[in-house]
Amino acid sequence: MAALDGTPSSGQDAPSAWLGAALAPLRPAYLQALLLSLGISVLGVFAAVFSLQVYDRVIAKGGLSTLVALVTGMVLAIGLEFGLRQARALLMQRLGAQVEVALARAVYERLTCLPLARLESLPPGYWQTVFRDIELVRTTTTGAPALLLVDLPFLLLTLALVGLIAWPMLPVTLLTLAGFGLLAWRSERVLKPGHAQERERLLSRDLLQADLAASRLHLKGLGPSPALGQRWEQAYARWMQDSLARSREMDHYRDLAQGMSVASTVIGTSAGALFILQQLMTMGGLIACNILAGKLVQPMVQLVGQWRVYGQFQAASRRLDELLGHALDRGQAGVALPRPRGTLLMEGLHFRYPGQEQDQISRLSGQIGPLGLHAVVGANGSGKSTLLKLLRGLYPPSAGRVLIDGADLRQFGQLDLAGMVGYLSQQPRLVAGSIRDNIALGLPGASDAQIVAAARQAGAYEFIVQLPQGFDTDVGEGGGRFSGGQRKRIAIAQTLIGDPPVLLLDEPTSDLDSVAEQAFAATLRQLAQDHTVIVVTHSPALLTQCQGILVLDRGSLAAAGPARELLPRLGLATPRPAPAGPTAGAPSGTPSGMPAGPASGGTVRAAGPQPVQEVAA
Numbered sequence: 001m002a003a004l005d006g007t008p009s010s011g012q013d014a015p016s017a018w019l020g021a022a023l024a025p026l027r028p029a030y031l032q033a034l035l036l037s038l039g040i041s042v043l044g045v046f047a048a049v050f051s052l053q054v055y056d057r058v059i060a061k062g063g064l065s066t067l068v069a070l071v072t073g074m075v076l077a078i079g080l081e082f083g084l085r086q087a088r089a090l091l092m093q094r095l096g097a098q099v100e101v102a103l104a105r106a107v108y109e110r111l112t113c114l115p116l117a118r119l120e121s122l123p124p125g126y127w128q129t130v131f132r133d134i135e136l137v138r139t140t141t142t143g144a145p146a147l148l149l150v151d152l153p154f155l156l157l158t159l160a161l162v163g164l165i166a167w168p169m170l171p172v173t174l175l176t177l178a179g180f181g182l183l184a185w186r187s188e189r190v191l192k193p194g195h196a197q198e199r200e201r202l203l204s205r206d207l208l209q210a211d212l213a214a215s216r217l218h219l220k221g222l223g224p225s226p227a228l229g230q231r232w233e234q235a236y237a238r239w240m241q242d243s244l245a246r247s248r249e250m251d252h253y254r255d256l257a258q259g260m261s262v263a264s265t266v267i268g269t270s271a272g273a274l275f276i277l278q279q280l281m282t283m284g285g286l287i288a289c290n291i292l293a294g295k296l297v298q299p300m301v302q303l304v305g306q307w308r309v310y311g312q313f314q315a316a317s318r319r320l321d322e323l324l325g326h327a328l329d330r331g332q333a334g335v336a337l338p339r340p341r342g343t344l345l346m347e348g349l350h351f352r353y354p355g356q357e358q359d360q361i362s363r364l365s366g367q368i369g370p371l372g373l374h375a376v377v378g379a380n381g382s383g384k385s386t387l388l389k390l391l392r393g394l395y396p397p398s399a400g401r402v403l404i405d406g407a408d409l410r411q412f413g414q415l416d417l418a419g420m421v422g423y424l425s426q427q428p429r430l431v432a433g434s435i436r437d438n439i440a441l442g443l444p445g446a447s448d449a450q451i452v453a454a455a456r457q458a459g460a461y462e463f464i465v466q467l468p469q470g471f472d473t474d475v476g477e478g479g480g481r482f483s484g485g486q487r488k489r490i491a492i493a494q495t496l497i498g499d500p501p502v503l504l505l506d507e508p509t510s511d512l513d514s515v516a517e518q519a520f521a522a523t524l525r526q527l528a529q530d531h532t533v534i535v536v537t538h539s540p541a542l543l544t545q546c547q548g549i550l551v552l553d554r555g556s557l558a559a560a561g562p563a564r565e566l567l568p569r570l571g572l573a574t575p576r577p578a579p580a581g582p583t584a585g586a587p588s589g590t591p592s593g594m595p596a597g598p599a600s601g602g603t604v605r606a607a608g609p610q611p612v613q614e615v616a617a
């Protein structure tokens with residue numbers, strides 16, 4: 001079981017499988033970067049060689065022509081090094097863009113295609129953190145931290161040159177490097193372990209922050225809450241405490257490294273002076289060695305300061321690894337089956353949410369449809385929404401199965417299911433963009449005529465065309481620019497636009513006024529002539545229009561059958577039969593009667609000899 005931050009509970013230091021896979025195609029580019037770094041490192045030691053020659057040849061022997069040649073060589077070397085650095089920066093930038101695009105795509109795919117139960121366990125704050133992780137991975141694998149690692153092997157080259165120029169300085173330089181190596185190792189031991197806790201506290205702060213931001217309008221209505229403010233401050237303070245403590249530790253080691261850097265110059269110069277006095281090396285050799293020692297020490301100082309970044313990178317890659325390693329919903333089945341007529345069969349259906357001790361749906365068997373308008377009723381928490389998600393194939397049953405026209409739902413991918421079974425969730429949320437964009441989400445590439453038709457069916461057309469920008473109107477955050485009922489109508493249009501043969505609507509009229517509710521009920525009855533429509537509803541106005549009713553009680557089937565039999569048991573009067581024919585044209589506000597029972601096409605049957613029981617809605 002993985003933690004919320006994606007940290008596996010075991011194998012903390014396991015190598016990042018996805019990172020290896022994601023970076024594998026970029027290997028040739030990394031190789032190019034390595035070659036460029038080699039060139040830069042070689043050119044980087046030219047300054048030391050130049051100083052050596054100037055002190056030992058030009059000054060000692062008065063070789064002016066040598067100076068001119070050396071300066072010319074240095075100008076060329078500086079120009080070439082600049083060119084190589086520019087090329088490497090460009091290459092790394094391109095690599096960074098490729099890494100980020102590949103990861104952002106993969107994360108977006110998870111955001112949209114993870115199984116619903118998994119998605120529900122990952123709150124918005126988690127996704128904010130994951131998108132931040134992508135940036136961290138990019139900057140670490142293609143920015144300064146990566147360049148530092150790429151440059152490290154070439155330190156050997158610099159070290160070899162120290163040996164060549166002034167061999168007595170080699171042991172001194174090696175000792176200095178060993179000191180820095182020890183410091184880098186020690187700082188890594190101290191700084192890395194605290195990292196997991198810092199990240200965990202950052203994540204819990206992020207989760208609360210995202211929750212607060214999403215609920216801000218609701219909270220405004222409740223009035224200021226000192227308790228909530230205190231919780232937020234505590235979460236913030238816990239993270240800050242950790243963050244500051246780690247910053248202090250890091251500053252401690254970085255300052256130590258800076259101090260050691262100055263000390264190494266003092267030691268190197270003093271040792272060099274002694275060697276010069278003993279005529280073991282020249283003045284030029286000492287100057288050159290000092291330049292080279294600077295080149296060796298600088299990356300080590302940087303390394304000490306980078307542990308925190310490497311720690312963050314490790315945590316980020318573990319989190320991404322866990323997320324990207326999760327199986328996605330299937331996209332499409334291998335063979336497309338013909339459009340179903342809409343018979344839904346439940347066979348011994350059980351479902352339990354992850355981590356729960358009891359089934360939320362148990363022993364559910366029965367058939368709904370083909371065709372007709374059916375209702376699922378029951379008390380709050382009885383499992384109505386859960387059942388709809390099972391019928392839509394959003395949750396896999398824990399046991400049993402759902403069949404559509406005899407085909408097991410599990411064989412279909414989410415794309416197939418979306419085309420066969422339209423689903424309106426209990427609390428639909430619009431996404432940033434225009435009304436048109438939002439309705440078209442239900443049918444990518446939808447034509448204007450299809451969008452207009454869906455808006456008409458959903459009862460949204462009239463209010464949309466009255467807006468100054470009509471279908472191009474921006475819906476605002478979550479559709480916040482519209483009323484609850486208007487939002488619901490747009491969401492209904494999203495569900496209807498693809499014209500799926502089965503429609504599952506979770507409380508479709510809960511935000512509609514009574515006129516709109518009657519009109520929509522009439523639309524549903526008309527749709528029910530050639531679609532199987534299942535609504536979860538508490539609304540008497542909608543219930544009395546249904547042909548079949550399925551009553552749930554704590555996840556089990558309490559009763560199922562024709563509406564004319566069940567409505568009186570639910571305390572509702574059976575509507576008088578109306579003349580046959582479509583009812584969509586019924587005057588708004590007037591409930592249209594319909595023939596009760598399966599005569600008009602719909603059936604709801606409990607499987608087996610299950611008695612129809614008396615239940616309260």
Ligand SMILES: Nc1ncnc2c1ncn2[C@@H]1O[C@H](COP(=O)(O)OP(=O)(O)OP(=O)(O)O)[C@@H](O)[C@H]1O
Pocket residue numbers: 120353354356360378379380381382383384385386387426
């Ligand atoms: N994501 C979830 N994780 C765990 N338990 C859940 C989850 N969603 C719902 N439940 C539980 O499953 C049970 C059925 O919930 P469901 O939403 O299906 O009820 P409902 O009949 O639609 O209720 P309502 O009429 O209030 O909308 C409830 O006990 C609920 O607590």
